[in-house]
Amino acid sequence: MSNENLQQKNIPATPDISEVLKTVGSPRLDPYRVFFQCDSDTQLLGAYFWGQTISVAFQPTLAMYEIALRNAVHRSASDFSSKGTSESYPWYDRAQDGAVRIGGKTLLKLNEVLYSGEPPLRRSPQPSPDSVVASLSFGFWPSMLAGLSKREQTLILSKAFRAHPKSHPRFWGVQENVTDLISTLKGIQDLRNAVAHHEPIWKSHRLSGAETHWSQSVRSLREKHAAMLTVMAWCCPASAAAAEHSFATRLFKSICSTNAVLAFKVDPFGAGRMQLFNPPVLTAVSAAGQ
Template sequence: MQASDYQQLQHDISLPRLSSYQHFFKPNKPADLYGYYCWNEAISAAFFRLIGIVEVTLRNKLHRALSTHCHNPQSKGIQFSNDWYNFLDLNTHSEKKILSVTHRRKNGNWHPKLPAVSHDDVISRMTYGFWPKVFDIQKDKQGNLLPWGTIIPTIIPHHRQKSAGYWKKIKHQDSLYARLEIVGSLRNRIAHFEPIWKQGGLFEETRIRQNKIPKLLAAAPSNDIESRDRLTLLHQRIQELLGWLSQTRLKSYQQSYTYHQLSWLLSKEGMDTYIRQHSQNQLNPSTFKRNFASILKQQKTVTILKNGHISGVFYPTK
């Protein structure tokens, strides 16, 4: 691209949005500034795919566990998929989210939709923010305490701790909640097109309570190395959460293109490729094939041109 193109891109993206990139990375050229912006877009997209896997797995695990808990053997209900949300003491906000799916509001009153929305459809329409709050439910609508000590191990069956005695303790529930909130916070940043490399202080995984303030473990990243290290830590923690939920889903993710792409993007080589994207090597297929060993050794990013058109881009991985 020409210099004028980068000037136009700055206006299209907006200087206020790019200012945080300028102050943090301190690029020397508009092309480099745009490269950092594109790098953030790439890691955001890759993280969002992983978060989507976690979200779907989490809600299905919770739905199955709570359906099983609320199942009445004397009824004709389905054990693994029922309307458990109608039997538990949800907070007002969560209850309204359920009602907005199962009912229509008319003249200030809620009226059930006909035909009724299936349990699975209700669950699929809840956003990520709904699910961590489910762990705050203490009782059912008859006032019986919810036995999280026995329910949580069925939601995260691959966690190293499996006993009811461990999970009935609030401090351990708080630790799980904090891990879920890490994912939710990152999801929100991506959804609002905020720079996800911009992270605050790293705190211990717990919740703020009257007698508990999370300890600060590390200051906010102050350079690109610290930023990539923090994002790598988040990548590891989200994978660990996915593994607690399902080892099969974790294995599938770690064998996927997205996993290898994100791991590479979080490396210095991956970031540098985006900063230098305006000067990528361009080769025709035969030259690329002939020089593949050298390209691989030097960890080069190469654009493959066929008849003057881009037919592919080779991105090295670690």
């Protein structure tokens, strides 16, 4: 943006780093100063900008992961509840034959979609199964899977995670295997919540708990990204392959690197500067020619 345009927007041409840091505040910045070993205000702002950018870099994969997970569980639960007659069945609705077991807070979240008013009455018409699934929160799915009966788990997990190397009712009949899966899903859920709430995702308590240097957090964040792709591949190998080869993953791998952290600390405003895409040549099409 030109200096003239900046002046029109009342934006200074040169950022005052000390004023920026004052606005953000010490309580939020002090953990960056210590963990990223910042010796100057420039380095501190760079570390803070990197923390923002790494969260942004996770979002496309998180979005693809959520869609792949929920749709895989939806199809599998539908197949289970409908006895193989439908891939989009109200498996969550206790008024329907074959509904799966859902209780506790998970049921409350579901009822918010199925009921309205005070006292709550069933919506009429009821939303379609696909609409219900799209309305449920990210955190619904790990809790829902954990609350299934053992028989429901063995059959639903086998088809929902069909590409898992050991996916079979016998494998999912072992509680330890189910517990490991749910733990992985909840770990990704925690990361997603931190990203959504603009919280620093590089902190040790959000990762393995053993990170004592920012370079270790970089490595652990790459492992988190890889774990999402792995779970996505269990649900839908094609979606995982698409995410792996996407621009979003190339961007993530570039940002989630020690070189990127160092670049941000040296130059908060120039780090990651890239050549702009050339705009495509657009040709107007007349209505008659459509």
